[in-house]
Every structure is written in structure tokens, then in C-alpha cells.
Amino acid sequence: MKYNKDTSEKILENAFEEFGENGYSGARMQSIADRAGINKALLHYYYRSKDALFEIVMKKAFQLMVPRLMKTFDSDDSVCDSIEKFVEIYIETIMKHPQIPGFVIHEISTKPDRLVRLIQSTEINFDLLKQKIQNDMDEGKLVKMAPEQLIVNVMALCVFPFMAKPLVTGLLLDGDKKAYKQLIEDRKTEVASFIIRSIKIEESKS
Amino acid sequence: MKYNKDTSEKILENAFEEFGENGYSGARMQSIADRAGINKALLHYYYRSKDALFEIVMKKAFQLMVPRLMKTFDSDDSVCDSIEKFVEIYIETIMKHPQIPGFVIHEISTKPDRLVRLIQSTEINFDLLKQKIQNDMDEGKLVKMAPEQLIVNVMALCVFPFMAKPLVTGLLLDGDKKAYKQLIEDRKTEVASFIIRSIKIEESKS
DNA sequence: TTTTGGTTTAACTATTTGGTTAAAATTAAC
DNA sequence: GTTAATTTTAACCAAATAGTTAAACCAAAA
Numbered sequence: 001m002k003y004n005k006d007t008s009e010k011i012l013e014n015a016f017e018e019f020g021e022n023g024y025s026g027a028r029m030q031s032i033a034d035r036a037g038i039n040k041a042l043l044h045y046y047y048r049s050k051d052a053l054f055e056i057v058m059k060k061a062f063q064l065m066v067p068r069l070m071k072t073f074d075s076d077d078s079v080c081d082s083i084e085k086f087v088e089i090y091i092e093t094i095m096k097h098p099q100i101p102g103f104v105i106h107e108i109s110t111k112p113d114r115l116v117r118l119i120q121s122t123e124i125n126f127d128l129l130k131q132k133i134q135n136d137m138d139e140g141k142l143v144k145m146a147p148e149q150l151i152v153n154v155m156a157l158c159v160f161p162f163m164a165k166p167l168v169t170g171l172l173l174d175g176d177k178k179a180y181k182q183l184i185e186d187r188k189t190e191v192a193s194f195i196i197r198s199i200k201i202e203e204s205k206s
Numbered sequence: 207m208k209y210n211k212d213t214s215e216k217i218l219e220n221a222f223e224e225f226g227e228n229g230y231s232g233a234r235m236q237s238i239a240d241r242a243g244i245n246k247a248l249l250h251y252y253y254r255s256k257d258a259l260f261e262i263v264m265k266k267a268f269q270l271m272v273p274r275l276m277k278t279f280d281s282d283d284s285v286c287d288s289i290e291k292f293v294e295i296y297i298e299t300i301m302k303h304p305q306i307p308g309f310v311i312h313e314i315s316t317k318p319d320r321l322v323r324l325i326q327s328t329e330i331n332f333d334l335l336k337q338k339i340q341n342d343m344d345e346g347k348l349v350k351m352a353p354e355q356l357i358v359n360v361m362a363l364c365v366f367p368f369m370a371k372p373l374v375t376g377l378l379l380d381g382d383k384k385a386y387k388q389l390i391e392d393r394k395t396e397v398a399s400f401i402i403r404s405i406k407i408e409e410s411k412s
Numbered sequence: 413t414t415t416t417g418g419t420t421t422a423a424c425t426a427t428t429t430g431g432t433t434a435a436a437a438t439t440a441a442c
Numbered sequence: 443g444t445t446a447a448t449t450t451t452a453a454c455c456a457a458a459t460a461g462t463t464a465a466a467c468c469a470a471a472a
Contacts, residue, residue, distance in 0.1 A: 002447055021315060026231035029430060039450055044431060105311050105369060109227060112372030119377060126377050143403070148378045148389060149396055156366030161358050163311060163369075166318030171325060171332050172354045183354060190355055197349070198404035208417050235460060245420055250461060 003046060010036045011046055015057045020099025023106030024054055058107065058118060061100050065093050066122040073129055079136040080200055083154060084192040090158045091188045101162045126151070143199045150199065157191045209252065216242050217252055221263045226305025229312035230260055264313065264324060267306050271299050272328040279335055285342040286406055289360060290398040296364045297394045307368045332357070349405045356405065363397045 014035035018027045029050055033040040047053040072085040094100055107115045133147040161168055161184060173179040220241035224233045235256055239246040253259040278291040300306055313321040339353040367374060367390060379385040 004448065007448080023229060023232065023312070023315065026229065026316065028428090030428095040430085041432080041451080042449060045449085048431095050430065102315055104373075106229070106315075108370065108372055109229065109308055109312075110232065112376070116372060116376035119373070130378075145396065145400075146389070146392070148374070149392070149400075151378060152367050152370070152374060152389070153363055153397075153400060155370070156362040157359060160362030160366050164314065164358070164361070166314055166322060167310075167325070168354070168358060170318070170322035172336075172357060183352070183358070186352070186355065190351065191359075194351075194355075194359060194404050198400050210418060213418080234458095236458095246460085247421080247462080248419060251419085254461095256460065 007036075007038065007042070008046055011038070011043060011053075012057060012060060015047075015053050016061065016097075016099055016103075019054060019057055019106070020102040023102070024050075024110055058103065058115075061097070061103055062118060062122060064097055065090075065100065066124060068093065070123045073132065079133050079142060080196045082132075083195055084189075086154065087158055087192045087195075088188045091184065091191070094159075094162050095184060098162060098165075101159050104159075105163060141201055143201060145199070150195075154191075154195060157187075157195065161187065213242075213244065213248070214252055217244070217249060217259075218263060218266060221253075221259050222267065222303075222305055222309075225260060225263055225312070226308040229308070230256075230316055264309065264321075267303070267309055268324060268328060270303055271296075271306070272330060274299065276329045279338065285339050285348060286402045288338075289401055290395075292360065293364055293398045293401075294394045297390065297397070300365075300368050301390060304368060304371075307365050310365075311369060347407055349407060351405070356401075360397075360401060363393075363401065367393065 011032070015027075015032045018032045018035060022028075022031075027050075029043055030040050032053075033043050036043075043053070047056065068089050069086060072089060073082050075082070077085075104115065129151065130147040133142070133150055136142045137144055137147075165180065168183070169175055169177060169180040173183065217238070221233075221238050224238045224241060228234075228237075233256075235249055236246050238259075239249050242249075249259070253262065274295050275292060278288050278295060281288070283291075310321065335357065336353040339348070339356055342348045343350055343353075371386065374389070375381055375383060375386045379389065
């Protein structure tokens with residue numbers, strides 16, 4: 001079997017777009033082929049089936065994100081410092097690859113178990129993360145709350161505005177795409193500020 | 207044309223489930239018919255087409271939510287008080303109808319314009335909402351931030367955990383569904399607390 | 413029992429979809 | 443120009459899908 005690397009990549013990129021926009025069942029192999037400027041037969045030559053292509057695309061999407069994100073919690077930084085870095089990197093990454101949330105959401109609906117397994121196969125260790133948060137709380141640096149709640153809140157604040165892009169743009173910003181872009185750009189710092197204002201216990205005066 | 211109200215409702219409920227779980231393109235008319243315990247021909251007799259059924263179901267989903275939610279911002283309450291009520295009612299409503307977020311997300315992907323128009327046709331007035339937030343900020347009750355950012359944050363914190371249910375359950379709670387239910391139940395108060403801690407400026411000592 | 417209201421059946425349709433195949437065509441490398 | 447590598451074509455397939463139709467059936471009401 002002979003393959004061309006450029007063609008292979010081009011298919012993946014366009015599948016990424018199609019699957020991210022339409023989900024697995026809504027995506028069309030013909031559409032992916034059209035986007036990539038190839039014919040459908042070549043698609044099957046390279047990736048065998050819709051499902052196989054989807055799996056590879058999903059894995060690649062996560063490879064874009066996880067290593068950089070893990071770095072932000074691997075250090076001895078405080079939780080607040082880690083959140084600042086995490087939020088900035090997360091939002092930046094999704095700005096570059098806005099299909100990722102769509103991907104995740106569609107996969108949540110259709111094959112949640114597969115998605116959970118995929119995430120678990122990455123370097124993310126949620127137990128360590130929870131422990132780190134609990135430590136900072138035990139040291140009186142953070143407001144007491146279930147670590148899970150904090151993790152959910154961070155993810156919610158990072159992800160949702162991307163998924164809700166048309167709503168945010170159409171309902172809050174009069175359809176102004178530049179304003180949306182600015183709102184997201186601002187969130188790189190504003191989300192972390194919002195969270196830290198809520199959870200950080202300032203050192204008491206002694 | 208003769209219709210039975212019970213049959214009509216039964217179809218809607220089951221369509222709600224099917225569309226909420228699988229999105230428009232993933233949902234199957236035969237599957238909806240199976241769920242409702244009828245045959246597919248009756249489905250078309252009652253609702254003509256997949257698209258027509260979907261529209262009616264979408265509208266009904268919003269009718270479940272919007273009036274109660276609007277009430278929380280229609281009063282002279284402070285923004286913080288309103289957020290408390292909003293979050294509680296929002297989370298309660300989605301706990302009763304967990305398909306709604308799935309619905310919204312799928313519609314965002316496929317027909318965002320339609321969704322924006324649908325929301326705009328409801329009683330929600332985002333300009334008034336933004337104004338109310340701005341007023342509380344101008345009066346020094348709230349931390350300065352773009353009202354849009356606050357609205358996005360509130361929605362994110364309310365909606366995301368429902369959409370991410372399998373991930374939250376599988377990654378943070380060891381697959382424990384009871385723990386997930388508890389986490390959501392707690393959020394009725396915790397989300398508002400989290401937000402208010404972040405935005406509320408306490409009255410200074412005089 | 414008859415009539416009316418509502419539902420099902422069974423067979424069908426046109427279209428779309430993911431996938432296949434071998435030969436022909438095109439491009440790239442030498 | 444020749445050979446190898448890659449892609450396209452064109453035709454096809456089976457299955458699935460939303461939707462259709464008229465007659466038959468069943469249940470409820472009179």
C-alpha cells in the first residue's frame with residue numbers, strides 16, 4: 001500500500017472540520033472528500049471506513065491538547081497559578097482548533113464510554129489533580145469546596161463559550177464576530193481572574 | 207384530520223428523548239416511533255416530517271424553561287439575588303428535562319440561525335439583562351466586567367455539567383451515578399455562591 | 413349493531429449513504 | 443522517455459432513510 005503524507009494529512013484536517021461541525025452521524029464521507037479536494041474512493045483507500053477515520057481524528061484532536069495542559073498542573077505551582085496557565089493555554093488551543101469542543105460534545109452524546117477511555121489513556125491524572133486542589137484547601141489557601149466542583153467550573157468556563165459561539169454572537173453581541181473574538185481573547189485572563197477571585201483566600205493580616 | 211391528544215403528546219415526548227440524545231441527523235423516525243409504541247406512518251400522519259417534528263419539539267423545550275427563568279430577572283432584586291434564583295431554577299429544570307442541553311448543542315452545530323431566532327422570539331431580553339448588570343456595577347455592588355462575560359459565565363456554569371455528564375461521571379466520580387446526581391444537586395447553591403463570591407463587592411465598613 | 417375515530421399494515425418509493433473495484437489516468441521520480 | 447507511485451473514474455452494491463398510500467383493522471361512541 002502506498003501513501004502520500006500530504007494527502008493523508010489533508011484528509012485528516014478536513015475530516016476534523018466536518019466531524020467537528022456535524023458530528024459523526026451528520027458528517028458525510030463525500031463531504032470530507034470534497035473539502036479535501038479528493039474523491040471518496042481515495043478516502044477509503046487511506047482510512048478504510050468512516051469509523052476508523054473518526055477514531056484517528058479524535059485521537060489526534062486530543063494529542064493537540066493534553067501534553068500542554070498537563071504541564072500546567074505538573075509543577076509545584078499553587079492551584080491558582082496553575083489555573084491561570086491552564087485557562088490561557090486551553091483557550092489558545094481551542095482558538096486555533098475550534099472544532100475540538102464540537103467533537104467532544106458529539107462524542108459525549110453518541111459514544112461516551114469511548115471518550116472516557118480515550119481521555120483516561122492520556123496523561124491526565126484526575127486523582128492527582130483533585131489531591132493537589134485538596135492540599136491547597138487544607139493549607140487554607142482556597143475556599144472549601146469539592147475539588148470536582150472546581151474542576152467542572154474551570155472546564156465549563158473554558159469550553160462553553162466556544163460551543164455556544166453562535167448564541168453568544170447572535171444574542172449578546174448583535175452578530176458581531178469581531179466582538180466575539182475579542183470576548184474570547186479577553187477570557188484568557190478574565191476566566192482565571194473570575195475563578196481566583198472566587199476561591200482564593202487572601203493571606204490574613206498578622 | 208382526526209387526532210388524539212395523548213398520542214400527539216406521546217410522540218413529542220419520545221421525539222424529545224431521541225433528538226436530545228442523538229441530534230437531528232442521528233435521530234431516526236423509526237426509532238421515535240418505536241419509543242412511542244406506534245408505527246412510523248402515524249408519526250408522519252401527526253407531524254408530517256422529521257423537520258416539522260423537530261421544530262415543534264424545540265419550541266416546546268424552550269417553553270419549558272423561559273417563562274420561569276425570565277421571572278428571576280424581571281424583579282427589582284439585585285443581580286446577585288437574581289443569579290441565585292436563576293441558577294436554582296435552571297438546574298432544577300434541566301434535571302427534570304436533561305435532554306434540553308443536548309438539543310441546544312446539536313442545534314448550535316447544525317442550524318444556529320434558527321436557534322438564535324427561536325431564543326429571540328421568547329421573552330428574554332438580553333439588552334435589559336445587560337443593563338441591569340451594568341447598573342449594579344455602576345452602583346459599586348459588583349466587580350467591573352463586561353456584562354456579556356458574566357452572562358456567559360453563568361450559563362456556562364449551569365449548562366456544561368449536564369452536557370458533560372458522562373465525562374464528569376466517568377473521569378471525576380469513578381462512574382458513580384449517585385455521586386453525579388449529588389454533585390448536580392449541590393450546584394443549585396454552589397454555582398451561585400461561586401459566582402457571587404467572585405463578583406460581589408461587599409459593603410465597605412464606614 | 414352501526415358509525416365514527418384513530419391506528420396499523422404492507423408494500424412501496426426515491427434518495428442517500430458508506431463502501432467497493434479494477435482499469436484508466438495523472439503525477440512524480442529517475 | 444520509462445517506470446513507479448498515486449489518484450481518479452465510473453460503475454456499482456447493499457443497506458438505510460424519510461416519506462407515501464390505500465385498505466384493513468381495532469376501539470370507542472352512539
